[in-house]
Amino acid sequence: MNQLNKNKRRPKIVVIGGGTGLPVILKSLKEKDSDVTAVVTVADDGGSSGALRKSFNAVPPGDLRNVLIALSEIPELQKEIFQYRFKSQDEALSGHTIGNLIIQATSDMKGNIYDAIQLLATMMHVKGHVYPAAEEPLVLHARYMDGTTESGESRIPKSGKMIDYVAVSCAEGRKPVHASRKVISAIMDADMVVLGPGSLFTSILPNLMIPDIGEALMNTEANVVYISNIMTQLGETEGLSDADHLRVLHKHLGGKFVDIAITNIGLVPETYIDEEPNDEYLLQVEHDFKGLQDEVPLIISDNFLELLPRGVYHNGEKVAEEIFRTAFNSQRKVKQFFDNR
Incomplete structure (x- = not known):
């Protein structure tokens, strides 16, 4: 494909992930002149x-809900x-969001779930496309470094062990796992596919481990x-x-498929880490520039920090x-240039 021309069309950008980081990026990308697709x-x-999910044997709606809101107008x-x-005192409805109940209904x-999300996307004036990664609930399985295993996205991080590898299966039976409608065509037709930000093993890899x-x-x-x-x-x-x-990421798919790394080099203040009430996060991720060079052809590094009372986030506007x-501005498959130097 030739270099994108602003006078011809908007770039097609597919963003894959889940959790709280994904909506931050999507909300900012929505404001750009691009064709955005979220795979959740x-x-x-x-x-x-x-x-x-347990009550209705249904696709969990929470991440889909947050993405719909991020792209809604x-x-x-x-x-x-x-x-x-x-x-919590609302008994049967304790902890549920109205949006989750609407998605389930x-x-x-x-x-x-696919047709439900498309209908809600129209009703909510979503700018872009939202697709569940699969059309039935998946179970996440982990193998730890010591060889033991665990299943369930919420249980896997609680073992205190280092994760070696994750995989997914259908919640019911031994049916093969397939991507939802239009997900594969969106990836193949895209100018850019973005992974994250989000939990590596429980938000990003569950999507990538769907074989197709x-x-x-x-x-x-x-x-x-x-x-x-x-x-x-x-x-x-x-x-x-x-x-x-x-x-x-490369280990799980058996090859180097990421072309560009966007990485933060801004310093999170130690006092902020000490005072941060969210016990899910530990320390700042170490920046290993030389290691990144071994994994990807292009590295984009900057201070992407946004320190909020509820946590450390990417500055969505800068990342977008x-x-x-x-x-x-770039041609497709930047790594081809590096591979053929």
């Missing part, structure tokens, strides 16, 4: 999503209603970008540098600007 993990089994009051969470009405998604990432002509996490996570990435995160600029 369906392996969550905790909190409100886990309870609805409905008024803020309507977003607040959609995101309202019932209090729409899925029941339409008969599947992993295969598409290995074969797409789009540049594949990884947004490195800012902080290490308890039960997942203790002691891992930004280069180590990439090594884990880098993604958009790179997608717009």
Whole structure:
């Protein structure tokens, strides 16, 4: 594909992941002149999503809900209603958000999660496309470094052991796992595919371990970008540098498929880490520039920090600007240039 021309069309950007980091990037990308598609993990089994999944044998709605809100252009009051969470004393509705209940009800009405999300995306004036990674709930399985195993996205990080490898299976039976409709075509037609930010083993890899998604990432002509996490996570990435995160991704798919790493070099103040109430995060991810050079052809490093009262986040506007600029100005598969020097 020739260099993207601003007068011809908007770059197609596919973002894959889940958790709290993904909506931050999507909300900022929405403001860019790009065609954005979000592919969202369906392996969550905790909190409100886990309870609805168990009760209805359904795809967990929480990550999908947050992505719909991030890309929606409905008024803020309507977003607040959609995101309202019932209090713990509300008995049967304790901990559930209205949005999760609406997604579950729409899925029941339409008969599947894919059609439900497309209907809600239209109702919520979503700018872009939102697809579940798969159309049925998946179970995440982990093998630890000591050879022991565990299953369940919410249980895996609680063992206190280092994770070696993860895989996914269908929640029911031994059916093969397949990507949702339009996910593979979106990846293959994209100008850029973005992974993260998000929990490495429980938000990003559950999507990549769906066989046809992993295969598409290995074969797409789009540049594949990884947004490195800012902080290490308890039960997942203790002691891992930004280069180590990439090594884990490449190990899982059996080859180097990431072309560009976006990594933070801003320093999180120690006082902020000490005072941070979120016990999920530990220390800042170490920046290993030489290690990154061994894994990817192009590294984009800057101070991408945004320190908020509820946690350490990427500055969505700065990251989105880098993604958009790179997608717009670079040819597909930047690594081909490096491979053929």
